[in-house]
Amino acid sequence: EAQVTQNPRYLITVTGKKLTVTCSQNMNHEYMSWYRQDPGLGLRQIYYSMNVEVTDKGDVPEGYKVSRKEKRNFPLILESPSPNQTSLYFCASSPGQGTNSPLHFGNGTRLTVT
Amino acid sequence: DQQVKQNSPSLSVQEGRISILNCDYTNSMFDYFLWYKKYPAEGPTFLISISSIKDKNEDGRFTVFLNKSAKHLSLHIVPSQPGDSAVYFCAASGWAGNMLTFGGGTRLMVKP
Numbered sequence: 001e002a003q004v005t006q007n008p009r010y011l012i013t014v015t016g017k018k019l020t021v022t023c024s025q026n027m028n029h030e031y032m033s034w035y036r037q038d039p040g041l042g043l044r045q046i047y048y049s050m051n052v053e054v055t056d057k058g059d060v061p062e063g064y065k066v067s068r069k070e071k072r073n074f075p076l077i078l079e080s081p082s083p084n085q086t087s088l089y090f091c092a093s094s095p096g097q098g099t100n101s102p103l104h105f106g107n108g109t110r111l112t113v114t
Numbered sequence: 115d116q117q118v119k120q121n122s123p124s125l126s127v128q129e130g131r132i133s134i135l136n137c138d139y140t141n142s143m144f145d146y147f148l149w150y151k152k153y154p155a156e157g158p159t160f161l162i163s164i165s166s167i168k169d170k171n172e173d174g175r176f177t178v179f180l181n182k183s184a185k186h187l188s189l190h191i192v193p194s195q196p197g198d199s200a201v202y203f204c205a206a207s208g209w210a211g212n213m214l215t216f217g218g219g220t221r222l223m224v225k226p
Binding site: 041044050058090092100106107 | 116118120123145146148150155156157158159160163203205207211212213214215216217218219
């Protein structure tokens with residue numbers, strides 16, 4: 001089944017403890033991106049990648065890192081999480097020229113930082 | 115400042131009637147517009163899109179209208195069904211297609 005898989009679905013952690021949220025897609029998509037969803041703000045783009053080894057900042061990149069060593073994987077890294085990073089996170093991929101082709105989203109990772 | 119705004123956080127309509135969801139944007143460089151639908155505990159799914167060279171796109175019960183001079187787009191669902199109850203996000207992209215800007219979402223409730 002074609003899908004974007006994020007892990008874990010739920011994560012509770014403490015301030016400053018490094019964490020990684022994994023994202024994998026099995027559709028051979030070139031474009032991948034990360035979003036966070038907060039009430040009233042919709043989804044805001046954190047980072048995106050147009051291809052392997054090519055990543056760039058979105059609207060809210062502060063406090064996050066990403067890497068794209070392989071086409072299928074695009075992990076999101078929080079080196080030192082803080083409570084304002086408590087949010088619902090979505091990974092997405094796209095088959096075509098980035099965001100002008102419909103994005104396929106994962107089911108989300110709900111992160112709580114205490 | 116939000117470049118894409120959905121001013122109605124929620125909308126309630128009766129089954130069989132028309133649902134109209136609205137979206138306004140400020141950036142005249144946006145070239146492509148999309149609507150996504152989101153059910154609880156799932157990721158958003160693509161619904162319908164429209165390019166800036168068009169003013170209307172239709173797909174079954176869903177029609178998106180674009181008014182570039184007013185920087186406004188709307189999604190019409192006719193007839194509305196209870197299964198359409200979800201949060202709807204409009205989104206906009208520039209010609210480069212590298213970044214997507216979302217509105218805050220509108221929760222649609224279709225009552226049987």
